[in-house]
Amino acid sequence: MSGGLIDLHTHTTCSDGALTPTELARRAVAKGVTTLAVTDHDTVAAWSELASFKHADLACVCGIELSSHWGPLDVHVVGLNVDPSNVTLLAGIASQRDARDTRARRIAHKLKRRRIPDPLAGAMRYAQGAVIGRPHFAQHLVACGAVPDVAAAFKRYLGKGKPAAVRTDWPALQTVITWIHAAGGKAVLAHPLKYRVTSSRRRQLIKAFRDAGGDAMEVISGVQRPDATSHASRLCTEFGLLASLGSDFHRPSQSWNDLGHGLVLPGGLRPVWAEWAEWAA
Numbered sequence: 356m357s358g359g360l361i362d363l364h365t366h367t368t369c370s371d372g373a374l375t376p377t378e379l380a381r382r383a384v385a386k387g388v389t390t391l392a393v394t395d396h397d398t399v400a401a402w403s404e405l406a407s408f409k410h411a412d413l414a415c416v417c418g419i420e421l422s423s424h425w426g427p428l429d430v431h432v433v434g435l436n437v438d439p440s441n442v443t444l445l446a447g448i449a450s451q452r453d454a455r456d457t458r459a460r461r462i463a464h465k466l467k468r469r470r471i472p473d474p475l476a477g478a479m480r481y482a483q484g485a486v487i488g489r490p491h492f493a494q495h496l497v498a499c500g501a502v503p504d505v506a507a508a509f510k511r512y513l514g515k516g517k518p519a520a521v522r523t524d525w526p527a528l529q530t531v532i533t534w535i536h537a538a539g540g541k542a543v544l545a546h547p548l549k550y551r552v553t554s555s556r557r558r559q560l561i562k563a564f565r566d567a568g569g570d571a572m573e574v575i576s577g578v579q580r581p582d583a584t585s586h587a588s589r590l591c592t593e594f595g596l597l598a599s600l601g602s603d604f605h606r607p608s609q610s611w612n613d614l615g616h617g618l619v620l621p622g623g624l625r626p627v628w629a630e631w632a633e634w635a636a
């Protein structure tokens with residue numbers, strides 16, 4: 356379990372990623388990743404396919420990235436090593452799906468008022484049965500020529516405060532931590548440096564997460580500067596959390612942010628995987 360490349364935050368076609376679970380696992384092997392967690396938004400659907408992927412050089416971990424809220428802030432919590440058949444987690448996933456479906460209809464309504472053609476059908480065409488999210492609307496907006504690229508779709512329509520933004524009643528931070536723990540997993544605060552809040556608010560968030568029973572935080576999320584890693588490491592130590600890391604990989608075209616890229620945990624931290632007994636041998 357030591358010495359390899361570990362990537363504990365990735366997406367597939369089951370949410371807003373471009374690769375199927377099998378394609379993701381193959382790419383992980385090609386990139387030298389030895390431990391891969393799939394963490395799709397609000398679903399464990401990738402696991403049934405990934406569990407049957409066998410390769411001597413790759414261990415796969417069942418994960419999820421759950422949407423939650425802390426006050427007015429949307430916060431993502433990664434669950435690692437969860438039991439995908441746990442009833443509490445599955446009930447939570449079902450309610451997340453309802454929340455996403457309701458949100459999708461409201462986003463579509465707002466886009467329609469902005470003269471975007473068939474927004475719901477368009478987004479669903481890109482989702483292809485996956486958990487629907489704003490990236491699918493973004494793809495539709497690009498396809499119908501409303502914006503030049505996905506980034507512009509968020510900037511002009513879908514981002515916070517933009518015309519098609521809707522407030523979603525995600526469950527509270529502590530609720531999703533409870534689901535993860537019920538499923539036997541570790542709860543990891545995803546990309547803590549990426550929330551647009553002041554540094555004192557960020558510290559309050561990490562403390563609230565820890566006090567709610569959270570286990571770990573991502574010290575590295577995708578490509579980040581060395582000073583960001585040092586900062587995150589200090590926060591991790593200060594709040595007594597385990598350390599995790601992941602690329603947050605979505606698609607090969609984002610070549611700067613590939614699987615396993617730059618994922619080396621700084622010394623002195625206790626890795627979230629340290630307690631995964633079955634790998635200790």
Ligand code: AMP
Nearest residue numbers: 371396487488489490505506509510605
């Ligand atoms: P959702 O889960 O539906 O709220 O969508 C959030 C996802 O949209 C994130 O996980 C990212 O993959 C993607 N996303 C968020 N903001 C942007 C942005 N500015 N540009 C491109 N993708 C984004």
Ligand code: MN
Nearest residue numbers: 366371396605
């Ligand atoms: Mn995403």
Ligand code: MN
Nearest residue numbers: 420431545546
């Ligand atoms: Mn996220």
Ligand code: MN
Nearest residue numbers: 364366420603
């Ligand atoms: Mn993610």
